[in-house]
Amino acid sequence: MTKSANKLVIFSDIDVEKALKNAVKKPRPDIISELRESALKGRGGAGFPTSVKWNLAASAQGERKFVICNADEGEPGTFKDRVLLTDYAEQLIAGMILSGYVVGAKEGIIYLRAEYTYLKHDLEATIEKMRGKKLLGKNAAGKEGFEFDVHIHMGSGAYICGEETALIESLEGHRGEPRNRPPFPVTVGYLGCPTSVNNVETFITALHVVEKGAKWFKTFGTEKSTGTKLFSVSGDCEKPGVYELPMGITIQKLLETVDGTGAKAVQVGGASGICVPAKDFEKALAFEGVATGGSIIVFGQHRDMLEVAINFMEFFCEESCGQCTPCRLGTETLLEGLDLLSEGKCSLKYLRELTSLGETMQVSSKCGLGQSAPNAFLSIIENFKSEIFDTRCSCR
Numbered sequence: 001m002t003k004s005a006n007k008l009v010i011f012s013d014i015d016v017e018k019a020l021k022n023a024v025k026k027p028r029p030d031i032i033s034e035l036r037e038s039a040l041k042g043r044g045g046a047g048f049p050t051s052v053k054w055n056l057a058a059s060a061q062g063e064r065k066f067v068i069c070n071a072d073e074g075e076p077g078t079f080k081d082r083v084l085l086t087d088y089a090e091q092l093i094a095g096m097i098l099s100g101y102v103v104g105a106k107e108g109i110i111y112l113r114a115e116y117t118y119l120k121h122d123l124e125a126t127i128e129k130m131r132g133k134k135l136l137g138k139n140a141a142g143k144e145g146f147e148f149d150v151h152i153h154m155g156s157g158a159y160i161c162g163e164e165t166a167l168i169e170s171l172e173g174h175r176g177e178p179r180n181r182p183p184f185p186v187t188v189g190y191l192g193c194p195t196s197v198n199n200v201e202t203f204i205t206a207l208h209v210v211e212k213g214a215k216w217f218k219t220f221g222t223e224k225s226t227g228t229k230l231f232s233v234s235g236d237c238e239k240p241g242v243y244e245l246p247m248g249i250t251i252q253k254l255l256e257t258v259d260g261t262g263a264k265a266v267q268v269g270g271a272s273g274i275c276v277p278a279k280d281f282e283k284a285l286a287f288e289g290v291a292t293g294g295s296i297i298v299f300g301q302h303r304d305m306l307e308v309a310i311n312f313m314e315f316f317c318e319e320s321c322g323q324c325t326p327c328r329l330g331t332e333t334l335l336e337g338l339d340l341l342s343e344g345k346c347s348l349k350y351l352r353e354l355t356s357l358g359e360t361m362q363v364s365s366k367c368g369l370g371q372s373a374p375n376a377f378l379s380i381i382e383n384f385k386s387e388i389f390d391t392r393c394s395c396r
């Protein structure tokens with residue numbers, strides 16, 4: 001697998017021990033200010049500002065607080081966290097220590113995707129090594145009175161457990177089902193305590209920002225989407241792999257980088273993302289453009305877009321936790337509609353009803369899974385209606 005030759009931010013060199021020791025010498029508000037100035041947004045998909053999250057968790061009342069690393073990485077087509085967990089584990093743990101220092105937590109938990117069990121041993125060895133260097137434990141990173149340690153909790157193999165409140169339920173030993181929000185985890189999280197949850201990439205990026213400065217970070221990316229992003233690129237291209245690229249790069253430029261030009265469409269953001277047709281390849285990969293947690297799946301000209309839509313919808317039918325009706329029944333109904341389309345038995349009127357159902361799911365589902373489950377369906381129908389509907393279904 002290709003790993004980006006670019007060493008911009010995340011893959012750039014850093015002396016982890018020095019960076020961490022420098023960071024904990026700074027007053028907490030200064031670290032939050034630096035992160036605010038950098039405008040770093042969470043890399044797990046939702047793009048919540050990291051400075052705001054850490055500040056809320058720092059201000060929350062609680063004797064016990066937690067920092068959780070969301071390493072559940074279940075979005076189809078995403079594998080960038082696996083690379084970070086494999087090759088940059090020390091930076092990740094340092095980022096968690098930094099977060100623990102800022103929010104006032106003593107305990108850090110890596111919630112590790114069940115499929116990544118093979119990484120557990122090496123991660124534990126890294127944690128042990130960092131304990132040996134006294135970066136973890138009492139007076140962590142040489143900071144008098146600051147105590148922090150990390151342990152690993154294995155995930156349960158469900159996509160929904162990547163949603164932070166379902167993740168916390170799962171950590172507590174319950175079924176992985178999303179909670180009602182508010183209260184948000186920063187005030188009432190794991191075991192009812194203030195809990196700050198971040199993606200693997202966010203922790204590492206934050207460490208670099210605090211060491212090298214917001215100004216430097218902002219030399220990459222756009223005004224609204226600062227810095228760089230890791231993209232997991234798969235599908236019909238010559239050079240699939242993990243790439244670090246500046247935020248705001250166009251889809252076309254990314255395709256040129258991975259030798260995937262001539263593609264018919266690109267699925268940005270995995271199953272929960274949107275399908276972008278070739279005519280829109282000049283769009284930017286950014287929070288203000290096409291937002292993504294990093295999954296890029298390239299579809300060549302030979303791909304049947306109906307098959308693509310069915311594949312994604314089967315995934316959501318399987319992964320819906322079933323707690324709320326719009327998602328539980330909506331995903332099944334959309335899949336049945338796609339089956340009707342493949343049999344050439346869907347009327348235009350029914351297709352419009354399915355589209356309207358998808359839009360209803362986006363606003364009425366309880367969590368991000370159901371809210372985003374129709375995205376692929378809607379964007380594929382919108383952009384490939386002639387291929388999917390006009391050529392198959394004669395019933396108007």
Ligand SMILES: Cc1cc2nc3c(=O)[nH]c(=O)nc-3n(C[C@H](O)[C@H](O)[C@H](O)COP(=O)(O)O)c2cc1C
Pocket residue numbers: 041042043044045046047048070071072073074075159160161162163164165197198199200202203367368369
């Ligand atoms: C169904 C679903 C799955 C998710 N899976 C992940 C995941 O695997 N990793 C992740 O970091 N965030 C995932 N998220 C987003 C988390 O709920 C949360 O926003 C994120 O961990 C916050 O970290 P960040 O602020 O660093 O982005 C998922 C959200 C949903 C709705």
Ligand code: SF4
Pocket residue numbers: 160178319320321322323324325327328365366367368369370371
């Ligand atoms: S939207 Fe889907 S996954 Fe989320 S709570 Fe409802 S049923 Fe569960």
